[in-house]
Amino acid sequence: MRHYVRPEGSPPVNGYSHAVAFTGTTVAVSGQVPLDGSGRLVGENDAEAQVRQVFANLATALEAAGSGLAHVVKLTVYLTDLDDLPAFRRVRDELQDPDHPPASSLVQVAGLVSPDFRVEVDALAVAPDAPD
Template structure:
């Protein structure tokens, strides 16, 4: 896997790589939401708790496919409130290696499938 944080001629980045190249088996993880294994919403009014739960769910899903968070090449992040961006960044830095960050897209959305959800994240990973 090769991370190119900022190729010549590209704008500065803040917590992602512009390009990640990898070869191997592609693992696609559907959008994960802040629900625990019992189907309960985690941190209804707590963005940090919600984002941490989403990363726990991503890790669990990747593990089931024989992958890990270190194998993630792309995240797509959906936030209902951009004020939650610092909570996302803190959790991202807790779960991912800040020296090998994946490519990332961030989308502000009007709402998610459950009104209490503040965040949803899907992932692409590559294993060898």
């Protein structure tokens, strides 16, 4: 992967790359929500707990496909409240290499599939260890 965090002439960034180039097997991960393995909501009214669960779910899906959080090339983040952005950034910044962040888009939405969900994240990644 090659990360173009801030190409000359690009505006400043906060935890993402303007572009990421890669080769290999592409993994598309559906939007992950703050439900645990039993389908229970994690972090009711707690944005940071919900973001942590979403990233845990992303990691689980990526691992199943022979990838991992370190191989994410693009995140799309859906927040119902932009006041949750600092919580999202805290968790994201703990889990990604600050020198090689993925490309990213952030969208504020009126709601998600459950009114209790504050965040949903989908991802594109490369799978260096994709199962046959």
